[in-house]
Amino acid sequence: MKFFLDTASLEEIAAATSWGALAGVTTNPSLYARVGGRLQDFHEHIQRICALVPGPVSAEVTAEDTDTMVVQGRELAALASNVVVKVPLTAAGLAATRALTNEGIAINMTLCFSVPQALLAARAGARYVSPFVGRFDDISEDGLEQLANIVNAISNFDFSDCGPNGQSVEVIAASIRNPNHVTQAALIGADIATVPFDVLKKCVEHPLTTKGLRAFEKDWEKVKQA
Numbered sequence: 001m002k003f004f005l006d007t008a009s010l011e012e013i014a015a016a017t018s019w020g021a022l023a024g025v026t027t028n029p030s031l032y033a034r035v036g037g038r039l040q041d042f043h044e045h046i047q048r049i050c051a052l053v054p055g056p057v058s059a060e061v062t063a064e065d066t067d068t069m070v071v072q073g074r075e076l077a078a079l080a081s082n083v084v085v086k087v088p089l090t091a092a093g094l095a096a097t098r099a100l101t102n103e104g105i106a107i108n109m110t111l112c113f114s115v116p117q118a119l120l121a122a123r124a125g126a127r128y129v130s131p132f133v134g135r136f137d138d139i140s141e142d143g144l145e146q147l148a149n150i151v152n153a154i155s156n157f158d159f160s161d162c163g164p165n166g167q168s169v170e171v172i173a174a175s176i177r178n179p180n181h182v183t184q185a186a187l188i189g190a191d192i193a194t195v196p197f198d199v200l201k202k203c204v205e206h207p208l209t210t211k212g213l214r215a216f217e218k219d220w221e222k223v224k225q226a
Contacts, residue, residue, distance in 0.1 A: 027059055174194050
């Protein structure tokens with residue numbers, strides 16, 4: 001399973017990229033607002049992210065109608081070769097996805113909460129589909145079960161007549177809240193987990209790792225003093 005970072009923070013992206021394990025980045029309007037983003041700087045900010053990350057960078061349209069989504073999608077795709085246009089999983093979004101996919105633009109369909117939605121995204125030619133895990137948990141439903149159902153359904157899907165090249169869809173486990181979500185997403189078979197930076201840091205850390213490191217340091221001090 002690949003790791004994407006779910007953020008618009010250049011500092012977080014640079015730090016995670018330095019670890020050598022980051023495969024891409026996902027952003028959305030909320031994440032951009034969280035770093036104090038301004039409308040006039042949005043395109044430049046996406047270009048800066050794309051320059052930091054060797055893999056795909058999802059940048060989201062903000063329109064709700066098909067025609068404007070297509071216009072915004074073209075603008076975003078023109079910013080850098082690794083931009084993936086993020087489109088909401090609505091009827092208008094499906095139509096925009098088909099139009100943009102026909103132009104060779106990679107699409108990440110977001111806000112997916114059901115198997116039928118995921119299958120429609122695949123049929124429309126999306127390159128990625130992003131089922132949300134944590135938001136199910138917020139309403140006391142099992143987000144991991146929903147993710148498992150979507151992964152299973154997509155694995156049974158015939159892509160031969162979907163998209164310009166009939167390429168398969170990768171499932172991005174989104175709305176990840178903790179390392180257990182990451183673990184279960186990997187075991188379920190999700191292709192990608194997109195995680196906030198604080199969750200990614202927790203994935204690196206383990207108390208037994210820290211304990212073992214302290215023991216090594218203590219023993220090495222004995223060696224130096226011998």
